[in-house]
Amino acid sequence: MRLLMLFLLAFQQPAGDTLYLSLEKAVSIALQNNLSLRAKEQEIWMAKADILKARSAFYPSITGQATYTRLGEVQKTKMLSGFRLVPTGNPQMPYMIVPEFSDFQTTYYNNYGLSLSISQPIFTWGILRKSYKLSFENLKAKELELKSEKLKIEEQVKESYFQLLLARNSLDLLHQVKKELEDNYKSTKQRFEAGYASDFELLRAEVQLKNVEPQILEAEGQIKIAEDAFKNLLGVPESVPIVLTDTLRFTALTVSQDSLIKEAMHYHSDITLFKKNLDILKKSIEIQKRKNLPTVFYNWAYKYQKPFGTQNEWHGMWTFTLGLQWNIFDGGANKASVSKLQYQLKSLNFTLQNMEEGIALAIRSYYTNAKTLEKTLKAQKANLELAKRAYELAETQYKEGYVTSLDVINAQVQYAQARLNYLKTLANYQIALTRLYYAVRGGLSKTQ
Numbered sequence: 001m002r003l004l005m006l007f008l009l010a011f012q013q014p015a016g017d018t019l020y021l022s023l024e025k026a027v028s029i030a031l032q033n034n035l036s037l038r039a040k041e042q043e044i045w046m047a048k049a050d051i052l053k054a055r056s057a058f059y060p061s062i063t064g065q066a067t068y069t070r071l072g073e074v075q076k077t078k079m080l081s082g083f084r085l086v087p088t089g090n091p092q093m094p095y096m097i098v099p100e101f102s103d104f105q106t107t108y109y110n111n112y113g114l115s116l117s118i119s120q121p122i123f124t125w126g127i128l129r130k131s132y133k134l135s136f137e138n139l140k141a142k143e144l145e146l147k148s149e150k151l152k153i154e155e156q157v158k159e160s161y162f163q164l165l166l167a168r169n170s171l172d173l174l175h176q177v178k179k180e181l182e183d184n185y186k187s188t189k190q191r192f193e194a195g196y197a198s199d200f201e202l203l204r205a206e207v208q209l210k211n212v213e214p215q216i217l218e219a220e221g222q223i224k225i226a227e228d229a230f231k232n233l234l235g236v237p238e239s240v241p242i243v244l245t246d247t248l249r250f251t252a253l254t255v256s257q258d259s260l261i262k263e264a265m266h267y268h269s270d271i272t273l274f275k276k277n278l279d280i281l282k283k284s285i286e287i288q289k290r291k292n293l294p295t296v297f298y299n300w301a302y303k304y305q306k307p308f309g310t311q312n313e314w315h316g317m318w319t320f321t322l323g324l325q326w327n328i329f330d331g332g333a334n335k336a337s338v339s340k341l342q343y344q345l346k347s348l349n350f351t352l353q354n355m356e357e358g359i360a361l362a363i364r365s366y367y368t369n370a371k372t373l374e375k376t377l378k379a380q381k382a383n384l385e386l387a388k389r390a391y392e393l394a395e396t397q398y399k400e401g402y403v404t405s406l407d408v409i410n411a412q413v414q415y416a417q418a419r420l421n422y423l424k425t426l427a428n429y430q431i432a433l434t435r436l437y438y439a440v441r442g443g444l445s446k447t448q
Contacts (some may be wrong), residue, residue: 010263021242040142040149054135059100063118064112068108068110069110071109081102082101107307113304115305116301116302117300117301134280151438153233163229167219167222169427171402177412181212184364185202188205200406201406202260205409250426250429267444268359269441281344291334294326295325301320302318303316
């Protein structure tokens with residue numbers, strides 16, 4: 001399935017094997033290829049199988065059996081078979097009555113048996129019904145676990161997507177800056193050769209040009225690291241080229257912090273899952289409490305066998321049993337089990353409270369960070385406009401001979417730094433919004 005998905009995605013691309021990825025498409029591929037999600041899906045199927053198993057308790061249990069037994073030795077009994085007259089030779093008593101005995105076989109070498117047994121609990125104080133309902137609750141819990149795992153993967157993919165965007169955009173910007181510095185160096189060199197620029201101006205232009213080259217090499221290394229991490233998350237082979245089609249853009253944070261915290265208390269996947277497990281534990285306690293109560297059952301059995309009794313022939317008979325089963329004394333084991341579950345429930349309630357406080361703290365932290373970056377972006381945008389105007393003005397005045405190339409270089413460097421700072425802050429702002437969103441919905445909590 002994973003290889004088929006990659007093949008279809010590659011086949012749909014307009015240019016060779018290049019994979020064109022929007023943010024949502026990247027998330028979709030990651031969800032398709034993630035092995036931990038495949039494992040969680042199998043757990044859901046296991047939970048569905050448990051439902052069928054719990055439902056089977058409502059039906060009678062039917063057992064059939066066929067046997068053959070060969071005895072190495074049969075038992076025989078001496079039995080009176082009759083009497084006979086034996087001459088005595090005595091005139092007064094010419095005959096004597098003598099009993100005759102013969103061997104009677106009580107067992108047989110070949111023994112055959114066919115049996116059918118039907119049994120079913122009749123009354124169990126609702127244990128079977130509650131266990132059946134509990135199996136559905138377990139299925140819901142597994143589905144919530146899968147949802148939570150998906151949210152975590154989505155957050156990781158989106159963060160990685162923005163980090164790769166930042167790395168690539170930074171490299172593009174550095175190449176653009178390098179082109180501007182090259183143009184400035186050529187212009188300064190021409191002025192130097194014409195006698196209008198000093199050695200220092202030419203040297204400074206060359207130094208600035210050389211300074212950007214290590215930054216480009218570093219940016220290329222960051223792209224390689226970011227790409228490897230991103231492809232690993234998506235399950236995409238390292239050799240597949242990827243193109244990111246989304247861009248870094250500003251989206252204002254308009255919701256309040258309190259509303260986000262309130263929303264998280266209702267919809268956060270970890271909280272929802274935890275509350276579901278609490279409900280399961282409560283139902284388990286109810287079931288455990290009833291296990292020491294008497295239960296009523298019936299059993300019907302039919303047996304067809306040869307020999308039957310002492311007769312070496314086929315014969316059948318049936319029996320019906322109506323019974324009461326009661327675990328009268330177990331040394332307090334069931335009571336201890338109930339107590340343990342009740343203490344576990346109390347412990348988990350404290351854990352839930354601590355979890356809710358931790359999630360609220362994470363949301364406040366991410367919200368503050370996002371708002372701070374939002375203000376920083378506004379300030380940097382204004383500074384970017386000023387740096388751009390200063391650079392353009394320096395270039396104009398340089399051509400008119402009012403400023404030196406050093407002034408142009410300084411303005412150029414400040415403008416380049418302003419662009420890099422704005423780009424970096426914009427990416428960090430997108431990541432901050434992503435973390436805030438998943439702190440509310442149930443992704444990774446970096447501050448916990």
